Amino acid sequence: MKKRYQQNLVIKAVVTTIFCAISFVVLYPLVYVVSAAFSPGVGIASVNIIPFADGFTIEHFVKLFTESDYGKWFRNTLVIALSTSVITVFVASLGAYVFSRFRFVIKKPMLMSYLILQIFPSFVGMVAIYVILLRIKGLDTLWGLVLVYVAGNIPYNTWLVKNYMDTVSKSLDEAARIDGASHFRIYTTIILPVARPIITFLAIVSFTAPWMDYIFPKMVLRSVDKQTLALGLFSFVTDKKNEFTTFAAGSLLVAIPFIIFFIVTQRTMITSFGTSAVKE
Amino acid sequence: MASTLLPHDGSAEKKVRIAATAFMGLAHIIYLRDHVKGFLFAFIETLFLLCSPLVLGKIRDLITLGEPQPDLPIKMRGNSMFMLIDGILMLAVVAVFVIIYVISVRSARAGYREYCRKKRFPQKGESLNATLGKAFPVVGIAPSFILILVFVVVPLLFSMSVAFTNYSAPDHIPPNKTVDWVGLDNFQALLGGEASWSTGFARVAAWTLIWAFSATVTCYFGGLIVAVLLKESNLKIAPVFRVIFILPYAVPAVVSMLVWRNLLNGTFGTVNRTLMALGLIENPIPWLGHPALAQFTCILVNLWAGFGYFMLLSMGTMTAVSQDIFEAAKIDGASRFQVLKSITLPLVMYQTMPLIIMSFTHNINNFGAIFFLTGGNPTVADSTTTSAGGTDILVTWIYKLTITLLKYNYASVIAVMIFMVLAPFAIFNFRRTRAFREGEL
Numbered sequence: 001m002k003k004r005y006q007q008n009l010v011i012k013a014v015v016t017t018i019f020c021a022i023s024f025v026v027l028y029p030l031v032y033v034v035s036a037a038f039s040p041g042v043g044i045a046s047v048n049i050i051p052f053a054d055g056f057t058i059e060h061f062v063k064l065f066t067e068s069d070y071g072k073w074f075r076n077t078l079v080i081a082l083s084t085s086v087i088t089v090f091v092a093s094l095g096a097y098v099f100s101r102f103r104f105v106i107k108k109p110m111l112m113s114y115l116i117l118q119i120f121p122s123f124v125g126m127v128a129i130y131v132i133l134l135r136i137k138g139l140d141t142l143w144g145l146v147l148v149y150v151a152g153n154i155p156y157n158t159w160l161v162k163n164y165m166d167t168v169s170k171s172l173d174e175a176a177r178i179d180g181a182s183h184f185r186i187y188t189t190i191i192l193p194v195a196r197p198i199i200t201f202l203a204i205v206s207f208t209a210p211w212m213d214y215i216f217p218k219m220v221l222r223s224v225d226k227q228t229l230a231l232g233l234f235s236f237v238t239d240k241k242n243e244f245t246t247f248a249a250g251s252l253l254v255a256i257p258f259i260i261f262f263i264v265t266q267r268t269m270i271t272s273f274g275t276s277a278v279k280e
Numbered sequence: 281m282a283s284t285l286l287p288h289d290g291s292a293e294k295k296v297r298i299a300a301t302a303f304m305g306l307a308h309i310i311y312l313r314d315h316v317k318g319f320l321f322a323f324i325e326t327l328f329l330l331c332s333p334l335v336l337g338k339i340r341d342l343i344t345l346g347e348p349q350p351d352l353p354i355k356m357r358g359n360s361m362f363m364l365i366d367g368i369l370m371l372a373v374v375a376v377f378v379i380i381y382v383i384s385v386r387s388a389r390a391g392y393r394e395y396c397r398k399k400r401f402p403q404k405g406e407s408l409n410a411t412l413g414k415a416f417p418v419v420g421i422a423p424s425f426i427l428i429l430v431f432v433v434v435p436l437l438f439s440m441s442v443a444f445t446n447y448s449a450p451d452h453i454p455p456n457k458t459v460d461w462v463g464l465d466n467f468q469a470l471l472g473g474e475a476s477w478s479t480g481f482a483r484v485a486a487w488t489l490i491w492a493f494s495a496t497v498t499c500y501f502g503g504l505i506v507a508v509l510l511k512e513s514n515l516k517i518a519p520v521f522r523v524i525f526i527l528p529y530a531v532p533a534v535v536s537m538l539v540w541r542n543l544l545n546g547t548f549g550t551v552n553r554t555l556m557a558l559g560l561i562e563n564p565i566p567w568l569g570h571p572a573l574a575q576f577t578c579i580l581v582n583l584w585a586g587f588g589y590f591m592l593l594s595m596g597t598m599t600a601v602s603q604d605i606f607e608a609a610k611i612d613g614a615s616r617f618q619v620l621k622s623i624t625l626p627l628v629m630y631q632t633m634p635l636i637i638m639s640f641t642h643n644i645n646n647f648g649a650i651f652f653l654t655g656g657n658p659t660v661a662d663s664t665t666t667s668a669g670g671t672d673i674l675v676t677w678i679y680k681l682t683i684t685l686l687k688y689n690y691a692s693v694i695a696v697m698i699f700m701v702l703a704p705f706a707i708f709n710f711r712r713t714r715a716f717r718e719g720e721l
Contacts, residue, residue, distance in 0.1 A: 027524060110425075128439060
């Protein structure tokens, strides 16, 4: 018995050591970014290899808001993300409701084509999207970008929401229909509240995705005052200039909300990952 | 009135069908007394007929893609790309019209059968209500349908078409010059026709597959091992480690990849400076400067960024596995290792298999991981012509071909090929969705 106990202790020590090593590798770049954000200097070459050894300054944060357009980038990205989220939820849930509750002639072929369409990465049609936006005067506008985001994700999201609505019993909306409620009323007062979990999920996913997308903003948005966070942050560390400390400060401000959100929701995510994997 | 004489025994079905086919809505108006629907259909057909000269013109342009007009000023010349897009849009409009036509004929037939069954026409209010009720699905789907048509379907058809044209710099960029259909020339050039292009393509395609495979496998097993260790070790501080391990997954890819790019920089990167200060190495290691080493670094950094996701996934599946199996195994006297080897791991692997496939297809298109970490660099032998560097995968190469080289034709060929590789995976994933299996689609 004692031997078993000692063996366990050894295993625990080994595992802990391994975990500490992994943690070091995982945390190293993150800690370094935090330290760079508060270190004096400009490029990565001038930042001390030991984190926080050069002293403490908030000049980069000040610089972000006074010398660069960080505030503008943040506002643009927020506008894009919010509109994408709202429009996606509306369009996808309405479509999903129709697919889930109605029978009509071209339902099968449409659902099928949605599934096939969602496998194409949307950048495949990059040139065409550019020309189309050019022709409807959507180039270099935020709404043009929002349209691209919303359209690109509809096939997948419609399926996602439809699958969820299919599991919800039809008795509620049938009762409402007998009482004479219109389809739209049923959709807003019965279906949407019942489908709240998947709607929330959809809203969050479509809100977070545009924050760090690079290809489409790069293609659609040209003028200086229409840049997004991803474009702006990337511009700090191009081949021509290296303002790593400012980049670190800017990244920190974006990454922190994301990290907090993930840590808060990780328990839910573990279970939802688990159940979704089991269900499929 | 012809309509009053319509027999209810079903014998006039042919007459109804002929009228419905002859002109949209005709049967609704003259036989079925369904004026709301009938005039709506008739209106759509009239509108389409009025637009047909325009539609036909656009489709003719699609076939010719415009003639060279060197004598006209650039602004007045026809733009082949606009012709291509407009032509495809018009084909889409024609397709929608045909679908509406089919629906109208079917609706006329259904209306007649209803009449035969009830021996009378629907009352005015009834018909209107039914039409309004049926209009809801149409209105509900219309926004997504139009958006998908314009921003997903048309662009896709466009890209596929461009693969068969010579749309490329320097000689075929509209509006200066026109673009022509060239058949399979581009496929031929990339698959063996032009030496540097075909070697470049083979190299990038091979690396894309190696990358997608190793990136998926390392992240999957990395995450799985960590998850198993976390669960089996019974450490009190396991939750702390779990939060730490999930951090890379939570940081947006643009940020983490750009950070690594700077840390691993060959000359002034922190990693090299630290290793040199510690006296572990004499000369800086070209982490991202030597093709093979840079590829290896890409996979390592991707492991850093991606194992947290698979850790979460494995933990989720492990907690979802029923406890009864473990109890049963314990009673049968299985050791912890045996339980792990023959119960936990097979179950987790079985259930996460579809996600591995999804992750593989995701990595084939993992633009961010490569573009922000290396930008496709370092350069190799064929980079001067093809612009593809040592770590470029097909997607980042498409980006470079489109943005910097303006070789749209080659970019489209590659996109088509990626699709042909990915389509089987997508169909596989589709076939195992619940809706498909239960046949309720």
